[in-house]
Amino acid sequence: MSDVLIRANNLSVHFPLSRVGFGERPVVRACEGINIEIEKGSFFGLVGESGSGKTTLGRAMLKAAPISNGEVIYTDDDITYDLGTLKGPELKEYRKRAQLIFQDPYAALSPRMTVRDIIAEPLEVMGLTSSREETDTRVREIADLCRLNLEHLRRFPHAFSGGQRQRISIARALVSGPKFIVADESVAALDVSIQADVLNLLNKIQRDSGITFLFISHDLSVIAHTCDFVAVMYLGQIVEAAPTRKLFSETSHPYTKALLSAIPSLDPDVRGHAQRLEGEIPSPINPPPGCRFNTRCPQAQERCRSEVPEWREMSSGHHVACHFSEELA
């Protein structure tokens, strides 16, 4: 068995809202009872509609969202961290090892800092280098890896194209020498050419350095091309997880099926065969009882409205949460 770098055991993240009138305080159940294991050196994909809880799960794994229930365990060589209770010097060490990349070219890059300073900032804040020379050497090394040259380092971020801004964000995340990176993609899609370039760069970094990635996207075709393992998220829960090829060849959850068929085909002669998913994702404040997908599931039956489907293993490494997966195949 290969090593697991980070795992979530029955993880829930709840955000309490302010009370309206009397009665119970409403709670956003952004993540609920999540079990995932991310293997060391893997490129782990997380996919789902907007609001399904992908970012929240990613943040919980970076200890940047409250762990309300369950645990997140990080294990690397000699150390084991339980993120729920992590603090002090150990939390500081974890911040070095776990980083976030926003896959949004317009994400906040401080307009008044040069690219060099933007990339160097984590080193200075964490006190990882002891002299300006050392910082500069490290920044240049990383910039080079991300195809940014000396001329780029002197400029300010507004002068850069979307693709270059992305590479600046990546360089900034890499500079502290992390072991684990969460790459979070916003819904607004990038240009396909820039997207391909960034995906290739992230894949290369993973191959060359062995960094483990949690790659968040709403686009299954991007995930399919980049990741070796995929988890599909719906309304705060993982509904299916499998090695990439298995997920596509043995799709076992109706939601995964629906996501797949909603991708517009590049073939003009294959039009309108999408298995349309009606409506929108319900509110995570009052998720539907039983299977959370039952309000939109084309296969839903009476049982789905009351009984929560179990998270079970269909075949080696392939898990699903649906009462009727066998009948889908």
Next chain:
Amino acid sequence: MTAPLISVKDLTLRFKTDEGLVTAVNTVSFDIASGEVLGLVGESGSGKSVTAKSLMMLNADNSVYDEGSKIILNIDDREHDVLSLKRPAEQMIIRGGAISMIFQEPMASFAPAITIGDQMVEQLMIHSTMTRAEAREISIEMLTRVGIPEPAQRFGQYAFEFSGGMRQRAMVAMALSTKPRLLIADEPTTALDVTIQAQVIELMKDLVKEFHMSILFITHDLGVIAQTADRVAVMYLGNIVETGTVRQVINSPAHPYTRGLLNSLPKLDDLDSPLTPVPGDIPSPLDRPSGCIFHTRCVESGDIAEKCRTEIPVDSIDNASHQVACHLARQGDQA
């Protein structure tokens, strides 16, 4: 042959900026027939939105149209020279009457402090002789048509109370309520999830059929184009570099840039092929390359690189419908 609904000829649009005159659209020509969906694709910054806004004279005050730019709208056997409509009263024919526009960011097209319903009613009353009650009835009917649940209640709500998908559909409803002849949809699904995108595309197709209108569909997603367009125009740095039927452009792309876009797409039915981005970055519009506009990034110029750097390729016509601005195509290289 009947005249096209709209005919754009040699459209050149520049912006006056502090850094000089920026060419955003360069001698662009295309026609859209009645009932036709024309897809306009290209990277961000290629000039898709400003081209679309030209059709409605919605570009910013610092815009300058070159002499010789022509946009002709044919409605009820009358020709309207859009760029010469100077007075607001004359422009009524285009703004929200004959042409409607849907934007990428739906929040931008709804006023935040007015209910969705009041905005729809307002727009209808400007463009017709309807009474308020009639306009209200039609608005609610349109909201129903686009699949908004409980439309009568929703009518009285504000844009911020709608989810992203609902806002997009409400915008479609508002844009179509005046029964425009041409709908301009500028990246109408880019900010949406694929599931909601599928719903909106489906909806637009249905309504187009029902109202027999034309659409200028702008997107950078070739999959969306393949699913919606009859014809496609590919734009790069303000120029249209290829036009053809959707099958010609997607199945046998003739311009190296179009091929580059297709090669950088992740394809579900071919997980093993690498993603090949178009190398380099799109040049600044302040610094437009000489010769072929694409030569700084073209991987196919090879032997003729010098020609590409100095000579502007003229549209070559493979047949009546497929046009390419590339020296290679002129050599009869492409079918």
